[in-house]
Amino acid sequence: MKKIFSILSLITFSLAAVFTFLFLEKWVNVEMSVINALWFAFTFCVVGYAVFRKSLTTWILVAMVVGVQVGLHFPDIALNLQVLSKVFLKLIKTVIGPILFGTLVVGIAGHSNLKQLGRMGWKSLLYFEIVTTFALLIGLLAINISQAGSNIHIPERLIHALPKSSERQMQEKMIAILDSSNVSVPAGLINRLPDAPGKTWQDHILDIFPENIAKSVAEGQVLPIVVFSIIFGIGLAMLSEEKKKPMLLFAESLSETMFKFTNIIMYFAPFGVGAAIAHATAELGTDILFALGKLLLTLYCALLVFIILAFGSVMAICKIPVKNFIRAIKEPVSIAFATTSSESALPKAMENMEKIGVPRKIVSFVMPTGYTFNLDGTTLYLSLASIFVAQAAGIHMSIGQQIAMGLTLMLTSKGVAGVPRASLVILIGAAATFNLPLWPIMAIFGIDELMDMARTSVNVMGNCLASCVVARWENELDDTKLHQKFIVD
Numbered sequence: 001m002k003k004i005f006s007i008l009s010l011i012t013f014s015l016a017a018v019f020t021f022l023f024l025e026k027w028v029n030v031e032m033s034v035i036n037a038l039w040f041a042f043t044f045c046v047v048g049y050a051v052f053r054k055s056l057t058t059w060i061l062v063a064m065v066v067g068v069q070v071g072l073h074f075p076d077i078a079l080n081l082q083v084l085s086k087v088f089l090k091l092i093k094t095v096i097g098p099i100l101f102g103t104l105v106v107g108i109a110g111h112s113n114l115k116q117l118g119r120m121g122w123k124s125l126l127y128f129e130i131v132t133t134f135a136l137l138i139g140l141l142a143i144n145i146s147q148a149g150s151n152i153h154i155p156e157r158l159i160h161a162l163p164k165s166s167e168r169q170m171q172e173k174m175i176a177i178l179d180s181s182n183v184s185v186p187a188g189l190i191n192r193l194p195d196a197p198g199k200t201w202q203d204h205i206l207d208i209f210p211e212n213i214a215k216s217v218a219e220g221q222v223l224p225i226v227v228f229s230i231i232f233g234i235g236l237a238m239l240s241e242e243k244k245k246p247m248l249l250f251a252e253s254l255s256e257t258m259f260k261f262t263n264i265i266m267y268f269a270p271f272g273v274g275a276a277i278a279h280a281t282a283e284l285g286t287d288i289l290f291a292l293g294k295l296l297l298t299l300y301c302a303l304l305v306f307i308i309l310a311f312g313s314v315m316a317i318c319k320i321p322v323k324n325f326i327r328a329i330k331e332p333v334s335i336a337f338a339t340t341s342s343e344s345a346l347p348k349a350m351e352n353m354e355k356i357g358v359p360r361k362i363v364s365f366v367m368p369t370g371y372t373f374n375l376d377g378t379t380l381y382l383s384l385a386s387i388f389v390a391q392a393a394g395i396h397m398s399i400g401q402q403i404a405m406g407l408t409l410m411l412t413s414k415g416v417a418g419v420p421r422a423s424l425v426i427l428i429g430a431a432a433t434f435n436l437p438l439w440p441i442m443a444i445f446g447i448d449e450l451m452d453m454a455r456t457s458v459n460v461m462g463n464c465l466a467s468c469v470v471a472r473w474e475n476e477l478d479d480t481k482l483h484q485k486f487i488v489d
Helices: 002-025 032-053 056-073 075-079 082-109 119-146 156-160 166-180 201-208 213-218 222-237 241-266 269-284 287-317 322-339 342-355 360-373 376-392 399-412 422-433 439-445 448-473 479-483
Strands: none
Touching (some): 032 056, 056 448, 082 241, 082 422, 119 376, 119 399, 119 448, 222 241, 287 322, 287 376, 287 448, 322 342, 322 448, 342 360, 360 448, 376 399, 376 439
16 A cells, blocks of 8 residues: 555646646646645645655655645644644753753763874864864855745744844833733833844853853753853863763763653654644745745755865865775765664764775774764754744844854754754754744754755765775875775675
Protein backbone atom coordinates (compact mmCIF):
# COMPACT_ATOMS: atom_id res chain seq x y z
CA MET A 1 0.00 0.00 0.00
CA LYS A 2 2.88 2.36 0.77
CA LYS A 3 4.17 2.07 -2.79
CA ILE A 4 0.68 2.59 -4.24
CA PHE A 5 0.13 5.74 -2.17
CA SER A 6 3.58 7.10 -3.10
CA ILE A 7 2.82 6.63 -6.83
CA LEU A 8 -0.64 8.17 -6.45
CA SER A 9 0.88 11.10 -4.53
CA LEU A 10 3.35 11.73 -7.34
CA ILE A 11 0.67 11.53 -10.04
CA THR A 12 -1.85 13.77 -8.24
CA PHE A 13 0.84 16.31 -7.35
CA SER A 14 2.05 16.47 -10.96
CA LEU A 15 -1.49 16.93 -12.28
CA ALA A 16 -2.36 19.54 -9.65
CA ALA A 17 0.86 21.47 -10.28
CA VAL A 18 0.42 21.43 -14.09
CA PHE A 19 -3.24 22.51 -13.97
CA THR A 20 -2.43 25.24 -11.41
CA PHE A 21 0.36 26.58 -13.62
CA LEU A 22 -1.91 26.56 -16.69
CA PHE A 23 -4.62 28.34 -14.69
CA LEU A 24 -2.27 31.03 -13.38
CA GLU A 25 -0.78 31.66 -16.82
CA LYS A 26 -4.33 31.66 -18.33
CA TRP A 27 -3.21 29.30 -21.08
CA VAL A 28 -6.13 26.93 -20.53
CA ASN A 29 -9.56 27.65 -19.08
CA VAL A 30 -9.63 25.30 -16.07
CA GLU A 31 -12.35 25.34 -13.43
CA MET A 32 -11.04 26.24 -9.97
CA SER A 33 -13.08 23.37 -8.53
CA VAL A 34 -11.05 20.91 -10.64
CA ILE A 35 -7.76 22.33 -9.33
CA ASN A 36 -9.01 22.22 -5.73
CA ALA A 37 -10.18 18.63 -6.21
CA LEU A 38 -6.72 17.61 -7.49
CA TRP A 39 -4.96 19.25 -4.52
CA PHE A 40 -7.37 17.56 -2.09
CA ALA A 41 -6.70 14.23 -3.83
CA PHE A 42 -2.94 14.82 -3.43
CA THR A 43 -3.45 15.62 0.26
CA PHE A 44 -5.46 12.41 0.76
CA CYS A 45 -2.73 10.37 -0.98
CA VAL A 46 0.15 11.81 1.08
CA VAL A 47 -1.80 11.24 4.31
CA GLY A 48 -2.30 7.63 3.22
CA TYR A 49 1.42 7.34 2.45
CA ALA A 50 2.31 8.75 5.88
CA VAL A 51 0.03 6.22 7.62
CA PHE A 52 1.98 3.34 6.09
CA ARG A 53 5.41 5.07 6.16
CA LYS A 54 5.22 5.62 9.95
CA SER A 55 7.97 8.24 10.00
CA LEU A 56 7.97 11.44 12.04
CA THR A 57 9.72 13.32 9.23
CA THR A 58 7.04 12.21 6.77
CA TRP A 59 4.28 13.29 9.15
CA ILE A 60 5.86 16.74 9.55
CA LEU A 61 5.92 17.23 5.76
CA VAL A 62 2.38 15.88 5.44
CA ALA A 63 1.22 18.17 8.25
CA MET A 64 2.59 21.06 6.22
CA VAL A 65 0.50 19.99 3.18
CA VAL A 66 -2.63 19.60 5.33
CA GLY A 67 -1.94 22.95 7.00
CA VAL A 68 -1.80 24.71 3.61
CA GLN A 69 -5.17 23.20 2.63
CA VAL A 70 -6.78 24.17 5.95
CA GLY A 71 -5.33 27.69 5.72
CA LEU A 72 -6.57 28.25 2.16
CA HIS A 73 -10.03 26.66 2.42
CA PHE A 74 -10.93 26.98 6.11
CA PRO A 75 -9.28 30.24 7.23
CA ASP A 76 -11.58 30.76 10.23
CA ILE A 77 -10.56 27.40 11.67
CA ALA A 78 -6.89 27.95 10.77
CA LEU A 79 -6.71 31.26 12.63
CA ASN A 80 -7.77 29.49 15.83
CA LEU A 81 -5.10 26.79 15.51
CA GLN A 82 -2.24 29.10 16.49
CA VAL A 83 -2.47 27.87 20.08
CA LEU A 84 -1.03 24.49 18.98
CA SER A 85 2.04 26.10 17.43
CA LYS A 86 2.50 28.26 20.55
CA VAL A 87 2.41 25.15 22.76
CA PHE A 88 5.13 23.58 20.61
CA LEU A 89 7.25 26.76 20.78
CA LYS A 90 6.94 26.93 24.55
CA LEU A 91 8.13 23.34 24.86
CA ILE A 92 11.11 24.03 22.56
CA LYS A 93 12.05 27.13 24.58
CA THR A 94 12.43 25.03 27.72
CA VAL A 95 15.27 23.10 26.02
CA ILE A 96 17.49 26.10 25.19
CA GLY A 97 19.18 26.81 28.54
CA PRO A 98 19.89 23.24 29.72
CA ILE A 99 20.99 21.97 26.33
CA LEU A 100 23.43 24.85 25.72
CA PHE A 101 24.90 24.47 29.19
CA GLY A 102 25.26 20.68 28.99
CA THR A 103 26.71 20.49 25.47
CA LEU A 104 29.15 23.39 25.87
CA VAL A 105 30.47 22.18 29.23
CA VAL A 106 30.98 18.66 27.87
CA GLY A 107 32.51 20.06 24.67
CA ILE A 108 35.07 22.14 26.58
CA ALA A 109 35.78 20.09 29.72
CA GLY A 110 35.58 16.83 27.78
CA HIS A 111 38.25 18.12 25.40
CA SER A 112 40.63 19.28 28.10
CA ASN A 113 43.28 17.21 26.34
CA LEU A 114 43.73 20.31 24.16
CA LYS A 115 46.50 21.19 26.63
CA GLN A 116 48.33 17.96 25.91
CA LEU A 117 47.74 18.11 22.18
CA GLY A 118 48.82 21.77 22.22
CA ARG A 119 49.83 22.65 18.69
CA MET A 120 47.25 20.41 17.02
CA GLY A 121 44.55 21.92 19.23
CA TRP A 122 45.07 25.56 18.32
CA LYS A 123 45.60 24.75 14.64
CA SER A 124 42.29 22.86 14.54
CA LEU A 125 40.39 25.63 16.31
CA LEU A 126 41.93 28.34 14.12
CA TYR A 127 40.93 26.46 10.97
CA PHE A 128 37.42 25.78 12.33
CA GLU A 129 36.78 29.44 13.11
CA ILE A 130 38.11 30.72 9.76
CA VAL A 131 35.93 28.32 7.76
CA THR A 132 32.77 28.81 9.84
CA THR A 133 33.20 32.60 9.63
CA PHE A 134 33.40 32.29 5.84
CA ALA A 135 30.23 30.13 5.91
CA LEU A 136 28.52 32.83 7.97
CA LEU A 137 29.45 35.54 5.46
CA ILE A 138 28.33 33.42 2.47
CA GLY A 139 24.96 32.85 4.19
CA LEU A 140 24.45 36.56 4.94
CA LEU A 141 25.42 37.51 1.39
CA ALA A 142 23.09 34.90 -0.15
CA ILE A 143 19.98 35.90 1.83
CA ASN A 144 20.60 39.60 1.19
CA ILE A 145 20.84 38.92 -2.54
CA SER A 146 17.79 36.61 -2.77
CA GLN A 147 15.65 38.60 -0.27
CA ALA A 148 13.67 35.37 0.22
CA GLY A 149 11.67 36.73 3.16
CA SER A 150 10.78 40.07 1.58
CA ASN A 151 7.55 40.96 -0.24
CA ILE A 152 5.33 39.12 2.23
CA HIS A 153 2.20 41.18 2.90
CA ILE A 154 1.99 41.31 6.69
CA PRO A 155 -1.45 41.99 8.23
CA GLU A 156 -1.73 44.84 10.74
CA ARG A 157 -2.44 42.37 13.54
CA LEU A 158 0.87 40.58 13.03
CA ILE A 159 2.79 43.87 12.93
CA HIS A 160 1.39 44.78 16.35
CA ALA A 161 2.29 41.28 17.57
CA LEU A 162 6.02 41.89 16.98
CA PRO A 163 8.16 41.81 20.14
CA LYS A 164 8.10 45.05 22.15
CA SER A 165 10.91 46.62 24.14
CA SER A 166 10.85 46.24 27.93
CA GLU A 167 10.18 50.02 28.15
CA ARG A 168 7.08 49.73 25.95
CA GLN A 169 5.84 46.70 27.90
CA MET A 170 6.15 48.66 31.16
CA GLN A 171 4.26 51.59 29.64
CA GLU A 172 1.41 49.31 28.56
CA LYS A 173 1.22 47.82 32.06
CA MET A 174 1.05 51.27 33.65
CA ILE A 175 -1.71 52.38 31.30
CA ALA A 176 -3.63 49.18 32.04
CA ILE A 177 -3.29 49.80 35.80
CA LEU A 178 -4.50 53.41 35.43
CA ASP A 179 -7.40 52.25 33.29
CA SER A 180 -8.44 49.58 35.81
CA SER A 181 -8.34 52.25 38.56
CA ASN A 182 -10.82 54.40 36.58
CA VAL A 183 -8.16 57.03 35.89
CA SER A 184 -8.83 58.85 32.63
CA VAL A 185 -6.21 57.96 30.02
CA PRO A 186 -6.06 59.93 26.73
CA ALA A 187 -6.78 57.83 23.65
CA GLY A 188 -3.65 56.71 21.82
CA LEU A 189 -1.39 57.69 24.71
CA ILE A 190 0.84 54.65 24.23
CA ASN A 191 1.75 55.81 20.70
CA ARG A 192 2.79 59.26 21.98
CA LEU A 193 5.04 57.96 24.75
CA PRO A 194 8.76 57.65 23.89
CA ASP A 195 10.05 54.13 23.44
CA ALA A 196 13.35 52.98 24.91
CA PRO A 197 16.35 54.54 23.13
CA GLY A 198 18.44 52.26 20.96
CA LYS A 199 21.16 50.32 22.73
CA THR A 200 24.69 51.65 22.64
CA TRP A 201 27.70 49.45 21.93
CA GLN A 202 28.40 49.44 25.68
CA ASP A 203 24.90 48.04 26.31
CA HIS A 204 25.46 45.27 23.76
CA ILE A 205 28.73 44.29 25.46
CA LEU A 206 27.06 44.27 28.90
CA ASP A 207 24.24 42.08 27.54
CA ILE A 208 26.78 39.36 26.72
CA PHE A 209 27.74 38.76 30.35
CA PRO A 210 25.39 37.17 32.89
CA GLU A 211 24.54 38.81 36.19
CA ASN A 212 22.21 35.97 37.18
CA ILE A 213 22.36 32.70 35.27
CA ALA A 214 18.87 31.66 36.43
CA LYS A 215 17.46 34.92 35.07
CA SER A 216 19.27 34.41 31.76
CA VAL A 217 17.85 30.89 31.42
CA ALA A 218 14.32 32.05 32.37
CA GLU A 219 14.40 34.90 29.84
CA GLY A 220 16.05 32.86 27.10
CA GLN A 221 19.09 35.14 26.89
CA VAL A 222 21.39 32.98 24.80
CA LEU A 223 24.73 34.83 24.95
CA PRO A 224 24.92 35.08 28.77
CA ILE A 225 24.19 31.33 28.95
CA VAL A 226 26.98 30.65 26.43
CA VAL A 227 29.50 32.84 28.30
CA PHE A 228 28.62 31.24 31.64
CA SER A 229 28.86 27.73 30.14
CA ILE A 230 32.24 28.43 28.48
CA ILE A 231 33.78 29.81 31.69
CA PHE A 232 32.23 26.98 33.69
CA GLY A 233 33.64 24.42 31.22
CA ILE A 234 37.12 25.96 31.35
CA GLY A 235 37.01 26.00 35.15
CA LEU A 236 35.89 22.36 35.19
CA ALA A 237 38.70 21.38 32.79
CA MET A 238 41.25 22.85 35.21
CA LEU A 239 40.15 20.59 38.09
CA SER A 240 41.75 17.28 38.97
CA GLU A 241 40.20 14.22 37.38
CA GLU A 242 38.67 13.16 40.71
CA LYS A 243 36.80 16.43 41.19
CA LYS A 244 36.01 16.98 37.53
CA LYS A 245 34.45 13.60 36.79
CA PRO A 246 31.17 13.92 38.78
CA MET A 247 30.28 17.30 37.26
CA LEU A 248 31.30 16.18 33.78
CA LEU A 249 29.10 13.10 34.15
CA PHE A 250 26.24 15.36 35.29
CA ALA A 251 26.69 17.61 32.24
CA GLU A 252 26.78 14.56 29.94
CA SER A 253 23.65 13.14 31.59
CA LEU A 254 21.94 16.53 31.31
CA SER A 255 22.80 16.72 27.60
CA GLU A 256 21.57 13.18 26.92
CA THR A 257 18.38 13.81 28.92
CA MET A 258 17.68 16.99 26.97
CA PHE A 259 18.26 15.08 23.70
CA LYS A 260 15.56 12.62 24.79
CA PHE A 261 13.39 15.52 25.99
CA THR A 262 13.69 17.07 22.52
CA ASN A 263 12.80 13.72 20.91
CA ILE A 264 9.62 13.55 23.00
CA ILE A 265 8.66 17.13 22.06
CA MET A 266 9.18 16.28 18.39
CA TYR A 267 6.24 13.85 18.50
CA PHE A 268 4.08 16.97 18.83
CA ALA A 269 5.89 18.62 15.89
CA PRO A 270 3.39 17.60 13.15
CA PHE A 271 0.56 19.29 15.09
CA GLY A 272 2.64 22.38 15.84
CA VAL A 273 3.97 22.70 12.28
CA GLY A 274 0.60 21.95 10.66
CA ALA A 275 -1.11 24.55 12.85
CA ALA A 276 1.63 27.13 12.19
CA ILE A 277 1.47 26.64 8.41
CA ALA A 278 -2.34 26.73 8.46
CA HIS A 279 -2.31 29.97 10.47
CA ALA A 280 0.42 31.54 8.30
CA THR A 281 -1.39 30.58 5.08
CA ALA A 282 -4.71 31.97 6.37
CA GLU A 283 -2.99 35.21 7.42
CA LEU A 284 -0.53 35.67 4.56
CA GLY A 285 -2.00 33.65 1.68
CA THR A 286 0.44 31.91 -0.67
CA ASP A 287 3.15 34.55 -0.09
CA ILE A 288 4.66 32.52 2.73
CA LEU A 289 4.79 29.36 0.57
CA PHE A 290 6.71 31.10 -2.23
CA ALA A 291 9.03 32.66 0.36
CA LEU A 292 9.82 29.24 1.86
CA GLY A 293 10.53 27.79 -1.59
CA LYS A 294 12.85 30.71 -2.29
CA LEU A 295 14.61 30.17 1.07
CA LEU A 296 15.17 26.47 0.29
CA LEU A 297 16.63 27.31 -3.12
CA THR A 298 18.83 30.04 -1.58
CA LEU A 299 20.24 27.57 0.98
CA TYR A 300 21.16 24.91 -1.59
CA CYS A 301 22.76 27.50 -3.90
CA ALA A 302 24.68 29.09 -1.00
CA LEU A 303 25.97 25.71 0.21
CA LEU A 304 27.09 24.84 -3.33
CA VAL A 305 28.96 28.16 -3.63
CA PHE A 306 30.52 27.57 -0.20
CA ILE A 307 31.70 24.07 -1.16
CA ILE A 308 33.25 25.32 -4.42
CA LEU A 309 34.90 28.45 -2.99
CA ALA A 310 35.86 27.39 0.55
CA PHE A 311 36.45 23.65 0.30
CA GLY A 312 37.82 23.93 -3.25
CA SER A 313 40.36 26.57 -2.17
CA VAL A 314 41.40 24.58 0.90
CA MET A 315 41.94 21.41 -1.16
CA ALA A 316 44.00 23.34 -3.69
CA ILE A 317 46.17 24.95 -0.98
CA CYS A 318 46.70 21.65 0.88
CA LYS A 319 47.18 19.66 -2.35
CA ILE A 320 44.37 17.21 -1.64
CA PRO A 321 43.24 15.32 -4.78
CA VAL A 322 39.58 16.19 -5.35
CA LYS A 323 38.45 12.94 -6.98
CA ASN A 324 39.99 10.67 -4.36
CA PHE A 325 38.65 12.83 -1.53
CA ILE A 326 35.13 12.72 -3.02
CA ARG A 327 35.33 8.92 -3.26
CA ALA A 328 36.35 8.73 0.39
CA ILE A 329 33.59 11.00 1.69
CA LYS A 330 30.81 9.78 -0.62
CA GLU A 331 29.52 7.10 1.75
CA PRO A 332 29.57 9.08 5.05
CA VAL A 333 28.05 12.13 3.31
CA SER A 334 25.31 9.92 1.84
CA ILE A 335 24.58 8.53 5.32
CA ALA A 336 24.41 12.08 6.71
CA PHE A 337 22.11 13.22 3.90
CA ALA A 338 19.74 10.28 4.33
CA THR A 339 19.63 10.29 8.15
CA THR A 340 20.10 14.06 8.73
CA SER A 341 22.48 13.03 11.51
CA SER A 342 26.18 13.91 11.60
CA GLU A 343 26.84 11.38 14.35
CA SER A 344 25.54 8.45 12.30
CA ALA A 345 28.19 9.23 9.65
CA LEU A 346 31.07 9.70 12.11
CA PRO A 347 32.38 6.09 12.35
CA LYS A 348 32.53 5.62 8.57
CA ALA A 349 34.00 9.09 8.04
CA MET A 350 36.82 8.40 10.55
CA GLU A 351 37.54 5.01 8.98
CA ASN A 352 37.73 6.46 5.45
CA MET A 353 39.96 9.38 6.48
CA GLU A 354 42.46 6.90 7.93
CA LYS A 355 42.35 4.97 4.65
CA ILE A 356 43.38 8.01 2.61
CA GLY A 357 46.38 8.75 4.81
CA VAL A 358 45.30 10.80 7.85
CA PRO A 359 46.95 9.36 11.02
CA ARG A 360 44.56 7.88 13.58
CA LYS A 361 45.69 10.25 16.36
CA ILE A 362 44.70 13.24 14.20
CA VAL A 363 41.42 11.71 13.01
CA SER A 364 40.39 10.75 16.56
CA PHE A 365 41.02 14.31 17.78
CA VAL A 366 40.01 16.58 14.89
CA MET A 367 36.75 14.93 13.81
CA PRO A 368 35.03 14.65 17.22
CA THR A 369 36.25 18.18 18.06
CA GLY A 370 34.90 19.34 14.70
CA TYR A 371 31.46 18.06 15.63
CA THR A 372 31.55 20.66 18.40
CA PHE A 373 33.34 23.59 16.76
CA ASN A 374 33.17 23.09 12.98
CA LEU A 375 29.53 23.12 11.85
CA ASP A 376 29.92 24.86 8.48
CA GLY A 377 26.55 23.89 7.01
CA THR A 378 24.66 24.70 10.22
CA THR A 379 26.35 28.10 10.56
CA LEU A 380 25.50 29.02 6.96
CA TYR A 381 21.89 27.86 7.41
CA LEU A 382 21.41 29.78 10.67
CA SER A 383 22.70 33.02 9.14
CA LEU A 384 20.24 32.56 6.26
CA ALA A 385 17.27 31.61 8.43
CA SER A 386 17.73 34.37 11.01
CA ILE A 387 17.77 37.15 8.38
CA PHE A 388 14.81 35.46 6.63
CA VAL A 389 12.86 35.79 9.90
CA ALA A 390 13.66 39.52 10.07
CA GLN A 391 12.76 40.01 6.38
CA ALA A 392 9.47 38.13 6.77
CA ALA A 393 8.53 40.32 9.73
CA GLY A 394 9.43 43.50 7.86
CA ILE A 395 12.27 44.33 10.29
CA HIS A 396 15.26 46.08 8.72
CA MET A 397 18.62 45.00 10.10
CA SER A 398 21.84 46.87 9.35
CA ILE A 399 24.92 44.97 8.19
CA GLY A 400 26.41 45.40 11.67
CA GLN A 401 23.31 43.94 13.32
CA GLN A 402 23.29 41.03 10.88
CA ILE A 403 26.94 40.22 11.57
CA ALA A 404 26.36 40.50 15.33
CA MET A 405 23.43 38.08 15.11
CA GLY A 406 25.44 35.76 12.86
CA LEU A 407 28.33 35.66 15.33
CA THR A 408 25.86 34.96 18.13
CA LEU A 409 24.44 32.04 16.17
CA MET A 410 27.95 30.78 15.37
CA LEU A 411 28.76 30.73 19.09
CA THR A 412 25.50 29.17 20.25
CA SER A 413 25.60 26.41 17.62
CA LYS A 414 28.83 24.99 19.07
CA GLY A 415 28.38 21.57 20.58
CA VAL A 416 24.85 20.79 19.44
CA ALA A 417 25.58 18.58 16.42
CA GLY A 418 23.87 15.62 18.10
CA VAL A 419 20.71 17.50 19.08
CA PRO A 420 17.67 16.63 16.95
CA ARG A 421 16.39 19.80 15.29
CA ALA A 422 19.16 21.76 17.04
CA SER A 423 18.77 24.57 14.52
CA LEU A 424 15.23 25.22 15.72
CA VAL A 425 16.39 25.51 19.33
CA ILE A 426 19.25 27.87 18.42
CA LEU A 427 17.10 29.97 16.08
CA ILE A 428 14.38 30.50 18.70
CA GLY A 429 17.02 31.50 21.24
CA ALA A 430 18.49 34.06 18.80
CA ALA A 431 15.02 35.41 18.00
CA ALA A 432 14.42 36.05 21.70
CA THR A 433 17.81 37.77 22.04
CA PHE A 434 17.30 40.07 19.03
CA ASN A 435 13.54 40.69 19.54
CA LEU A 436 12.42 38.87 16.40
CA PRO A 437 8.97 37.23 16.08
CA LEU A 438 8.61 33.46 16.21
CA TRP A 439 5.91 32.83 13.59
CA PRO A 440 8.37 32.80 10.61
CA ILE A 441 10.48 30.19 12.46
CA MET A 442 7.49 27.88 12.70
CA ALA A 443 6.95 28.28 8.96
CA ILE A 444 10.63 27.44 8.33
CA PHE A 445 10.34 24.34 10.50
CA GLY A 446 7.88 22.89 7.98
CA ILE A 447 10.72 22.53 5.44
CA ASP A 448 13.49 22.05 7.99
CA GLU A 449 13.99 18.39 7.08
CA LEU A 450 14.76 19.30 3.45
CA MET A 451 17.31 21.89 4.61
CA ASP A 452 18.73 19.65 7.33
CA MET A 453 19.79 17.04 4.78
CA ALA A 454 21.97 19.57 2.94
CA ARG A 455 23.52 21.32 5.94
CA THR A 456 24.31 18.04 7.73
CA SER A 457 26.06 16.73 4.62
CA VAL A 458 28.20 19.88 4.47
CA ASN A 459 29.02 19.51 8.20
CA VAL A 460 30.36 15.99 7.59
CA MET A 461 32.23 17.06 4.46
CA GLY A 462 33.83 19.95 6.36
CA ASN A 463 35.03 17.77 9.23
CA CYS A 464 36.52 15.20 6.87
CA LEU A 465 38.42 17.96 5.08
CA ALA A 466 39.52 19.47 8.42
CA SER A 467 41.28 16.24 9.40
CA CYS A 468 43.23 16.31 6.11
CA VAL A 469 44.13 19.99 6.59
CA VAL A 470 45.48 19.49 10.13
CA ALA A 471 47.40 16.39 9.03
CA ARG A 472 48.98 18.36 6.17
CA TRP A 473 49.76 21.24 8.56
CA GLU A 474 51.46 18.77 10.92
CA ASN A 475 53.37 17.21 7.97
CA GLU A 476 51.84 13.82 8.79
CA LEU A 477 49.54 13.31 5.79
CA ASP A 478 50.51 10.12 3.91
CA ASP A 479 50.72 11.25 0.28
CA THR A 480 51.09 7.69 -0.98
CA LYS A 481 47.73 6.65 0.44
CA LEU A 482 46.23 10.03 -0.46
CA HIS A 483 46.93 9.59 -4.16
CA GLN A 484 46.10 5.88 -4.35
CA LYS A 485 42.64 5.26 -5.83
CA PHE A 486 40.21 4.92 -2.93
CA ILE A 487 38.41 1.58 -2.97
CA VAL A 488 34.94 1.55 -1.40
CA ASP A 489 34.35 -1.51 0.81
